[in-house]
Amino acid sequence: MRPIRAACLGTTTALVALLACAPVEAAATDTGSAHAKGGHRVITLIGVLKEQTRFPVTPGGIPAAQGDRTVFRSDLLDQNRKKVGETGGTCTTTRAVDGGAEECTVTYTLPGGQLSAQGMVFGILTQGRPTTPPPPFDNAITGGTGKFDRARGQIHAETIAPNTRRFTIDLD
Known part of the structure; x- marks a missing residue:
């Protein structure tokens, strides 16, 4: 598959002066498929947790065990705190020792399409x-x-407040 191609859009978010981003509104006004445009794009969004349910392998047992699952949904906000999408997914605990680890599969629903992401989260315990x-x-x-057909790249997530994460979506 070919990597996503899009015009490089750069602005500074009000929340993070150090990270360049392409506002979601700008991404939403692009015409055509992003992979056909050529270039690189970074989108920075804020995710606010709205729902989260944990499904332990052994209810009432140890607080974290291999095979435990978490299902979640968050609203996605732009730099002006306007809702522009949502994200949802599941994580499964793969390691319950040495800081723990989860394998996660997540979908980001944005104006014009969806992004799928997958990977490990370490140090969860x-x-x-x-x-x-x-x-x-x-x-x-x-x-x-x-607009995100054939997307490739990575998503960096960091907690910036309780139940709030900054997502830096780096599209190749």
């Missing part, structure tokens, strides 16, 4: 319990639909 705040992580973009 502190002394056998979920960490607060969750550590930063990077996941691979595995594909997309609409």
Whole structure:
């Protein structure tokens, strides 16, 4: 598959002066498929957790075990705190020792299409319990639909407040 191609759009978010981004509104006004445009694009969004449910392998058992699942949904906001999409996915605990690890599959629904991402999140446990705040992580973009058809790249996530993460979507 060919990597995504899009015009490089750069602005500075009000939330992070150090990270360049392409506002979602600008991405939403592009015409045609992003992979046909050529170039590189970075989109920075804020995710606010709206729902999260944990499904332990052994209800009432140890606080984190291999095979536990988490299902979540967050609203995605632009730099002006306007809702522009949502993200949802599942994570499965693959390691319940040495800081823990989860394998996650996530879909980002944005204006003009969706992005799929997958990868590991390490350090999810502190002394056998979920960490607060969750550590930063990077996941691979595995594909997309609409304007994000054939998308490739990565998504960096970091916690910036309780139940709030900054997502830096780096499209190749």
